[in-house]
Amino acid sequence: MELTLLGTGAPDGLPRPDCPCARCALATGQHARAATAALIDGVLLLDLTPGPAFAAARVGRSLHGVRQVLLSHPRSGPPVEFPEPLPTPVRVPDGEELVLLSGHRVTALALDSPGTGYEVVGPGGERLLYLPPGGAVAGALPPGRVRTAPKSGPAHGGGARDRSARGRERAEPGTSPYDLVLLDVLGRPDGLARLRAVGAVGSETDVVAVHLDHSTPPGAETGRRLASLGARAEPDGSTLVVGDFRAAPEVPRRTLVLGGARSGKSAEAERRLAAFPEVLYVATAGRRDGDAEWDARVRLHRDRRPASWRTVETCDLLPLLAQDDPHPLLVDCLSLWLTDAMDAVGAWDERVWHGGGAHRLEQRIGELVVAVRDSRRVLVAVSNEVGSGVVPATPAGRRFRDELGRLNAAFAAECEQVLLVTAGLVQPLRG
Incomplete structure (x- = not known):
């Protein structure tokens, strides 16, 4: 499952329009961030950024294959246009599951703030969790699914985990770690703590900070602060492969x-x-x-x-x-x-x-x-x-x-x- 971050900032973006603060003055180049939006396998779009078609084209992506647009929170900030090819954006009611023809399964999760979280399971069983700005999961998470190893043989690498090998899934009680989590790490670190407490974030979960705003320290301090929390940030336009092994930032002991x-x-x-x-x-x-x-x-x-x-x-x-x-x-x-x-x-x-x-x-x-x-x-x-x-x-x-x-x-x-x-x-x- 491939995910492209069309934006990684707060709803107002960074720099914020007409804001004279030092943080906005320093938000240039790769530190400038549009409102967070995530394009999954070219068929599913989570949230919208101003000028979504242009944002996608800028990183070599197209929105013509998008079959579902899901909103996660009551939107503020600059107005968002809906390009002609895009279907009407919707919010999925809490607890309901949406199955796409592409094989992606989306489950809406209740939060402790206005908005909806989404668990997305790809056709190969890769699992990601997406939470809106200022939101943390309020209730129980869906049970994890354990992927069985392909019949072609054990994982390569001398017993190391091969996260690119995907087989069948079977449901297992309890919560298993997600492959990738996108959330407001700096605004709601307690939300990440809750996920760790129930086992939804483990040592191999890739935690990426999104919805970055004025609370984000400028320069290298952002990376240091996120690394101390076991997370990282990516610039707008980054493409991630959900389930690919990536060493989590090492928390200093x-x-x-x-x-x-x-x-x-x-x-x-x-x-x-x-x-x-x-x-x-x-x-x-x-x-x-x-x-x-x-x-x-x-x-x-x-x-x-x-x-x-x-x-x-x-x-x-x-x-x-x-x-x-x-x-x-x-x-x-x-x-x-x-x-x-x-x-x-x-x-x-x-x-x-x-x-x-x-x-x-x-x-x-x-x-x-x-x-x-x-x-x-x-x-x-x-x-x-x-x-x-x-x-x-x-x-x-x-x-x-x-x-x-x-x-x-x-x-x-x-x-x-x-x-x-x-x-x-x-x-x-x-x-």
Whole structure:
């Protein structure tokens, strides 16, 4: 099953007409995006982009063979023309299946927002899922179909999966991973998390971001952000073969996010895991009785986390890092972990510090670094970047600054990805 992306942008497109913003100013060349529309095998068109015939012709495609046009959402943005050859666009009621003469089967899926999602199964059994902007699947997905291997022999490649070999299908209870998923990854990362939670997106599912709009960061950051979610973007006009093997973007196993106060580092760390279910959020802040302002800060962090995430308040990170658990770990933050560790060894007292406290703290940091090195969990940790501003006025303050700098350096050495966030902008230091 061949799919051509006639557009990959939000309904208003990118750049948006008459918009003076920086994002629109940078949306030129392959970064310019028409409203999302997908042409499947030349016979099925999902959604429409302004000037669909021209958009198709520009990439060497024709709409003359299209037998069905399906709309997925109440449309906004520039008006869309319906060229003469195209049949009248329709929306399929939720739960109903449409079978085309070409052998494609389309099932309409209920969403948690106005619109309709479509599962498309090709004549050879390839499966794709298409969701409209701002939409996530609300109910159960159709049961997957397992393709039996052709009788000509086993898959080639020394046992590797041959996704181009298609045989008969048989229905199997439960949801099996789609070959390709097109959805609003950046606008609804929780929608991708839901699909992962029920097994509709697996390690070999090709996840492509569409409906890209002003929330899309400019330049290479789009690719980095999508890769951290296990997804990617394609320029308008790209043609994909559904079911062809394509290595999914590799999610970094260990990431350290550094930044100053109110730089956006915590929000960036949360964004990196927003498309994964059942993240364990480790809050090292603890509680401060009678401090209303601190309580408000903690509530703000808690309220913006996805509902599917779990939260624990602890500085005992070693057991969590040692767990053989498939769910990611988010630690926020290492500077508060260090505060707790310095409290435990009496680091604030000069006599205790020089009488063995410094050595005990070094041991604690060493144990944490080894645990990070040995951990098999996906880990994102947040820490404050210090030392670039005002020199602390007290010996204890300077000691904390120095030790946090050492901790950050040792922790970063064990991470595949290290990011620095300044004024909400992310600069990759590694990865």
